[in-house]
Amino acid sequence: MGRRARLRAQTTAEIKAIALKHLSEGGPDAVSLRAIGREMGMSGSAIYSYFDTRDALITTLINDIYTSLLDQAETARDAVAPDDIAGRILAWGQALRVWSLANPEGFRLIYGDPVAGYHAPTGGPAPEAAKRACLGLTELAAAAWPHAKATQASTDHQWSDFSPGLADTIREHFPDLPPAAVALALRMWGRMHGLISLEVYGHLATQTGDPAKLYHAELLDLLRSLGLDVEHARRARTPHSSA
Amino acid sequence: MGRRARLRAQTTAEIKAIALKHLSEGGPDAVSLRAIGREMGMSGSAIYSYFDTRDALITTLINDIYTSLLDQAETARDAVAPDDIAGRILAWGQALRVWSLANPEGFRLIYGDPVAGYHAPTGGPAPEAAKRACLGLTELAAAAWPHAKATQASTDHQWSDFSPGLADTIREHFPDLPPAAVALALRMWGRMHGLISLEVYGHLATQTGDPAKLYHAELLDLLRSLGLDVEHARRARTPHSSA
DNA sequence: TCAAAGTCAGAACGGCGTTCAAACTTGGTG
DNA sequence: CACCAAGTTTGAACGCCGTTCTGACTTTGA
Numbered sequence: 096m097g098r099r100a101r102l103r104a105q106t107t108a109e110i111k112a113i114a115l116k117h118l119s120e121g122g123p124d125a126v127s128l129r130a131i132g133r134e135m136g137m138s139g140s141a142i143y144s145y146f147d148t149r150d151a152l153i154t155t156l157i158n159d160i161y162t163s164l165l166d167q168a169e170t171a172r173d174a175v176a177p178d179d180i181a182g183r184i185l186a187w188g189q190a191l192r193v194w195s196l197a198n199p200e201g202f203r204l205i206y207g208d209p210v211a212g213y214h215a216p217t218g219g220p221a222p223e224a225a226k227r228a229c230l231g232l233t234e235l236a237a238a239a240w241p242h243a244k245a246t247q248a249s250t251d252h253q254w255s256d257f258s259p260g261l262a263d264t265i266r267e268h269f270p271d272l273p274p275a276a277v278a279l280a281l282r283m284w285g286r287m288h289g290l291i292s293l294e295v296y297g298h299l300a301t302q303t304g305d306p307a308k309l310y311h312a313e314l315l316d317l318l319r320s321l322g323l324d325v326e327h328a329r330r331a332r333t334p335h336s337s338a
Numbered sequence: 339m340g341r342r343a344r345l346r347a348q349t350t351a352e353i354k355a356i357a358l359k360h361l362s363e364g365g366p367d368a369v370s371l372r373a374i375g376r377e378m379g380m381s382g383s384a385i386y387s388y389f390d391t392r393d394a395l396i397t398t399l400i401n402d403i404y405t406s407l408l409d410q411a412e413t414a415r416d417a418v419a420p421d422d423i424a425g426r427i428l429a430w431g432q433a434l435r436v437w438s439l440a441n442p443e444g445f446r447l448i449y450g451d452p453v454a455g456y457h458a459p460t461g462g463p464a465p466e467a468a469k470r471a472c473l474g475l476t477e478l479a480a481a482a483w484p485h486a487k488a489t490q491a492s493t494d495h496q497w498s499d500f501s502p503g504l505a506d507t508i509r510e511h512f513p514d515l516p517p518a519a520v521a522l523a524l525r526m527w528g529r530m531h532g533l534i535s536l537e538v539y540g541h542l543a544t545q546t547g548d549p550a551k552l553y554h555a556e557l558l559d560l561l562r563s564l565g566l567d568v569e570h571a572r573r574a575r576t577p578h579s580s581a
Numbered sequence: 582t583c584a585a586a587g588t589c590a591g592a593a594c595g596g597c598g599t600t601c602a603a604a605c606t607t608g609g610t611g
Numbered sequence: 612c613a614c615c616a617a618g619t620t621t622g623a624a625c626g627c628c629g630t631t632c633t634g635a636c637t638t639t640g641a
Contacts (some may be wrong), residue, residue, distance in 0.1 A: 099607065099618075109352070109481070141620050142597075149598060205452045205610065206539060208366070215540075229545065237358045249568065250555035256548045279353065281545060289532025290525070296449060297458075304526060305499045313525045314494035320563050325492065342587075349588095352613060370628065381590050383630080393628060 096152060107145050109135060114156060118200045121182045123208075126153065150213055153204070157215075160201040162222035167194045180238045181323040187235060188287045188314045192307075195291045202295050206288070229261065229280070231267065236280035242322035243279065252278045286317055352378060357399055361443050368453075369396065379542050393456055393504070396447070400458075403444040410437045412474060414463035423567040430478060431530045431557045435550075437471050438534045472504065472523070474513060475516045479523035480512045485565035486522065495521045529560055 113134050117125040128149055129139035146152040171190035175182040195202040203223070235331050236243075252274040254262045265277055290313055294306045295298045303309055355376050360368040371392055372382035389395040404559070414433035418425040438445040479486075495517040496503045507522055519529050526537075536542045542549045562568050 099610080103618090124597095128599090131599065134412050138449050138621050139597090140601090140622080144597080144619055156533070203451055206535070206541065208446055208539075225544070227539075228573035246562070247559070249558055249562070250551065252551070252555075256536070258544060258553060260566055261545050278546075278552055278555060281542070281552055282559065285532035285536055285552075285556060286529055287532070288536055289530070292449070292535050293528055293531055296451075298449065298468075299524070301501060303500050303521075308493065308495070309524055309528075310500060312495075313520060313528060315492055316490070316525065316563060317494070320559060340639080346587090367628095368635065371630090382628090383591080383632090384589050386630080387588055 098273065103145070105269050109141050110142060110145055110152070111155065111159070114152060114217065115159075118204070119267070120187065122200060123203065126156075128152070133229075143270045150194065150220070153213055154216060157204050158224065158249065159203050160198065161221040161228075163280055164191075164194050164198075164201070165224050165227045165231070166204070169227070172231065177238075180235070180242075181321075181325070182285075184235050184318060184321075184323075185314055187231065188310075188317075192291050192294075197297050199295050202291075206292065207296075226264065230264070230282075232280040232284050233265055233269065233277060236276050236283060237272050239321045239323060240272065240276045242278070243320075244273075244275070246322060247279050248273075248275050250275070250278070346388070349500070353385060353388055354398065354402065355394070357395060358402075361399065361447070362441070365443060366446065369399075371395070379437070396456055397459060400447050401464045401467065403441065403465040404448050404471075407434075407437050407441075408426075408467050408470045408474065409450070412470070415474065415478070420481075422565075423478070423485075424561050424568070426528075426567075427478050427482065427561060428557055430474065431553075431560075433554055434530050435534050435537075438538050442538050445534075449535065450539075469507065470529075473507070475523040475527050476508055476512065476520060479519050479526060480515050480564060481565045483515065483519045483522070486563075487516075487518070489563065489565060490522050491516075491518050492516070493521070526560065529556065 110131055113131045114126050118125075126149075127139075127143045132139040132142055142152075146155075168187050168190040171186040175186045177183070240247075248253060254274050256267075256274060257265075257277060261277075262274075266273065269276075272301050289312050290299070290306070294310075299306045299309070315325050352375055358375045360373060361369075369392075370382075375382040375385055385395075389398075411430055411433040414429040417424050418429045420426070466572045483490075497509075497517050500508075500520060501515065504520075505517075508515065512519075529568050533542070533549070533556055535551075537549045542552070546552055558568050
């Protein structure tokens with residue numbers, strides 16, 4: 096890599112770093128090409144050498160942020176013994192919430208309206224990270240499935256209910272998993288996402304002063320509905336931290 | 339009301355109507371004072387006679403939209419016999435999803451980033467509607483509580499966990515309700531919100547082709563975890579409509 | 582009748598994303 | 612070495628935005 100390419104990579108990284116700083120400090124609309132250039136001592140239009148458009152910059156930000164979220168979730172999960180299924184689900188869920196509250200603007204970027212007028216490129220904002228999220232969840236659901244299938248099979252799901260790409264990927268990694276378990280994974284995702292989303296967007300703060308306790312109770316209820324040992328997980332309760 | 343006040347009310351209504359049209363057609367950033375004025379044959383600055391700022395207009399839009407959501411949810415719930423608790427919860431949940439998919443931009447306005455740079459006035463965007471939402475949910479949780487308390491009391495909640503305003507309001511309407519039931523109401527909200535939010539923001543479309551089935555399964559699981567009769571509710575299953 | 586209050590247009594300010602032509606810098610080839 | 616092509620950067624420009632301000636016009640009510 097020649098000198099030119101090195102400078103280019105460095106400038107690109109600086110643009111992204113400043114964009115991230117502006118994002119966390121001033122929200123999505125503070126990520127402006129002109130403002131970034133101003134802070135770098137460049138004109139706003141110069142950034143077009145590095146990103147075709149503002150949306151392209153936002154897209155790479157989403158990619159980076161989504162990846163960091165999954166790094167954290169996977170790390171938290173893998174810190175728990177593989178046979179402690181309840182603990183792994185709990186760790187994953189807590190990691191999601193902790194990360195989301197620490198990076199609310201990142202959460203908004205991934206799961207909310209990224210930015211005014213932004214439209215994600217085809218294939219979603221961050222296909223790679225989304226796939227990891229889906230697989231991670233499915234792994235947990237697969238581990239819990241032997242305990243959960245008795246209570247979770249009440250609705251009939253078919254493979255045709257899911258997108259072909261997802262179905263193939265999952266059957267490749269988990270050959271024996273029935274489609275109902277994939278539905279369970281998506282519903283687990285929804286359960287975690289619901290309270291976190293409400294909290295990040297400020298809809299819980301007006302109701303409860305201890306959202307952490309609420310979320311933990313929800314995770315325990317989830318574990319219970321999966322037929323997993325709740326007593327064990329309750330001892331690992333996180334302190335009630337406020338955001 | 340004099341002639342002048344009548345004209346004023348009419349113009350205000352027209353501004354709101356056009357703003358709603360632009361919102362549903364072009365997303366939040368299409369709600370621009372200049373564009374509204376242009377469509378009405380007015381200058382953009384003239385709108386400042388009716389709304390102090392763009393945020394004020396957005397705030398009243400949120401109020402109207404939030405109110406329409408709750409009208410629909412309450413109507414759907416009240417169409418079911420009061421003693422059919424499972425049916426009422428199901429009706430409420432389905433109404434939330436149907437409305438949200440029919441008014442995705444409204445959903446984003448209420449529960450997501452309303453619009454670039456918008457900051458809600460103190461007390462939340464629509465305190466009145468939010469209160470109705472909370473009370474409606476609590477009513478359902480209260481009705482289900484006799485069946486649910488055996489399984490839902492695993493975490494200890496106190497009244498001090500909730501904001502004083504909420505606690506007082508609820509104790510006024512439901513004197514005998516324990517705080518754990520309020521926590522249950524909030525968690526029910528979170529469960530419904532999670533999948534709906536993922537679907538509205540397009541995160542489910544890449545995974546499943548039948549989000550309605552997934553959501554219905556989630557509601558059934560919720561009812562089951564409340565100790566309610568699921569068989570009866572399953573017969574009232576909604577057809578699998580795609581958004 | 583007449584002043585106060587309300588309503589409106591139009592210009593202006595500073596912000597934005599984006600485009601474009603022109604200058605400048607760098608890289609590699611003959 | 613010279614030289615050209617490619618990459619980089621600037622600054623002006625276009626059209627959009629929210630907001631403010633001034634001045635004209637209309638309605639209201641005493």
